Amino acid sequence: MKPFGAALLSPREPLPETFAEAAPARNRVRILAVAVFAVLLLLAGRAVQLAFSGDPLAEPRRSTTIASTPRADVVDRNGVLLATTVRAYALTAAPARVWNAAETADALRRLFPDLDRAATVRRLSDATRQLVFLRRGLSEDERAQVHALGLAGIGFEPEDRRIYPHGAMAAHVLGFTDVDLNPLAGVERGLDAQIRAAGEAGRPVRLSLDVRLQYALESELDAAARAAGASGAAGVLLDGRTGEALALASWPRFDPNEPGSAGADARRDRVAGDVHELGSTIKPFTVAMALQEEATSAGELFDLSQPFSIDGSLIEDHETVRGLASLRDILAQSSNIGAARLALRLGGARQRAYLERLGLTQASRLELGFNQAPLAPHARSRRDVAGLGFGYGLAATPAALAGAYTVFANEGRLVAPTLIARAPDAEIERRQVFSPQVTRQVLAYLRAAVINGTGRAADVPGLAVAGKTGTAEKLDEESYDESRNFSSFAGVFPAHDPRYVIVIALDDTGEGAAGGMVAAPVVARTLRRIAPMLGLRVEPAAAAR
Known part of the structure; x- marks a missing residue:
């Protein structure tokens, strides 16, 4: 989806004078994004250094409160x-009792090839130390193998090790700790106080995730991301009534049991840690705002057949909408022109107020180690307001988008997503954003977008999916690049009694890889797998003829 006409984006032509004083939203988002990325890169590098480097043979920090x-x-x-602590062992040596440092080091390296020979020999020869640490986190089997070598001066110190029985599954949610059990990422960090308090009390911490749903979502996301040649992908499944995250998937994956062996890109959380301009998945909120503020009505018809000029800039639709179009058509056919015109009727102040109430201008409150704040500059021109109306000029996370879509499962009330399992009688904070009447009206339009609009590939007969596709071109140095897209689908189901929210997003898909082509099919395949687990029935797929 092109944000504006090609002429405006040409680097050879200056922006109109109107925008020389107030930079357009795309430039402000780019500047902010570069600055935030630079800071995050430095922080991430430092975190990796602290977690995985330094002196790998250093003694355990037994005096720290967290470790004890x-x-x-x-x-x-x-x-x-999902995560537990098991007994492990540190490999130690008493240098004064080691017979031959070089031979001992070579024997140990046959079991542990990654041991640095020179460093190990140096440690084994250090007569100034009574005890040195050679390796951390040995399993029972590894301890037995070393013991069988019968090496003089080699011993073991018991210690604890954090393990994740399901390997890469839910890795970005769970996070990981360092060798001293200090939390570094995911709920290990975000719920650190609760995890330690529960440990003292001898009880587990129960998350809202369901491993069955998590496995299905991760499997479908992995297959789709590989097929689309995406650089990253995210999937979110919420109970929209309670806000409980039933599954959160980030791709590519990594094994939290061996986080140091994974690159920074694999460890990156795409659900709550990556921000993107969200494209047309924002349009339902623009329509709802206009209805709520009586800036339009359900019966109004629009002529969307011509490009829309605003202060020297052209807004166009991917495919021309012929004839008079209704609000339903604006969403079903994903009209940039229609959404922009509605946004301008609202004005920047009212638009901003709704975006704030939808939680799209703040970081998600998921209990993870890190939630990326959105890039949400205030609109400074009519063009900015129009662009926000169809999803440009605001960059947020898939987690924040999923949270905003909970309004469609609660008759216009927003529920904050959470990773903590709620008790059946728990009080849930719900904030009214739209009236029930307006919400039901827009929900009908979203169902139409799946039945006969851009979201047809997300339809699952019998399940009544309602939602909106999104295709946002990514910003390069000079302009938006149509060969790099952020392709997504956001919706709720079942439409007649909406309860669940699903968001699928694939990053860096190629030219023409619209959300309806690459994200919507993932929704349908995922829902077919998980519907029985949620107690929902779907109609059997039609037999091929």
Whole structure:
């Protein structure tokens, strides 16, 4: 989806004088994005250095409070174990008792090839130390193998090790700790106080995740990302009524048992840590705002057949909408022109107020180690307001987008997403954003977008999916690049009694890879797998003829 006409984006032509004083939203987002990325890169590099480098043979920091406090098991909503602490061993040596440092080092390296020979020999020869540490986190089997070597002066110190039984599954949600069990990422960090308190009390910490749903979502996201040649992908499944995150998937994946062996890109959380301009998935909110503020009505018809000129800039639709179009057509056919015109009727102040109430101008409150704040500059021109109306000029996370879509599962009330399993009688904070009447009206339009609009590939017969596709071109040095897209789908189901929210997003898909082509099919495949687990029925797929 092009944000504005090609003429405006040409680097050879200056912006109109109107925008020389107030930079357009795309430039402000770019500047902010570069600055934030630079800071995050420095922070990420420092975090990796602290977690995985330094002196790998350093003695355990046994004096720290966190390390001496037991960490509780982490389980899913059904009690399935996700993270636990097991007994491990540190490989030690008493240099005064080592017979031959070089031969001992070579024997150990046959079991642990990654041991640095020179450093190990140096440690084994250090007569000034009574005890040195050679390796951390040995398993029972590894301890037995070393013991069988019968090496003089070699011993073991018991210690704890954090393990994740399901390997890469839910890795970005769970996060990981360092060798001293200090939390570094995910809920290990975000819920650190609760995990330690539960450990003291001898009880587990129960998350809202369901491993069955998590596995299905991760599997479908992995297949889709590989097929689309995406650089990254994210998937979110919420219980929209309670805000509970039933599954959060980030791609590519990594194994939290060996985080140091994964690159920074694999460890990057795409759900709550990446921000993108969201494209047309914002349009339902623009229509709802206009209806709520009586800037339009359900019966109004629009002529969208011609490009829309605003202060010297052209707004165009990917495909021309012929004839008079309704609000339903604006969403079903994903009209930039229609959304921009509605946004201008609202004005920047009212538009901003709704975006704030939808949670799109603040970081998500998911209990993770890090939630990226959005890039949400205030609109300074009519062009900025128009661009925000169809999803440009605001960059937010998939987690924030999913949170905003909870209004469609709560008759216009917003519920903040959470990773903590809620008790059946728990009080849930819900904030009214739109009236029930307006919400039901827009929900009908979203169902139409799936039945006969851009979201047809997300339809699952019998499940009544309602949602909106999004295709946002990514910003390069000079302009938006149509060969690099952020392709997505956001919606709720079942439409007649909406409860669940789903968001699928694929980053860096190629030219023509619209959300309806690459993200919507992932929704349909995922929902077919998980519907029985949620107690929902779908109609069997039609037999091929």
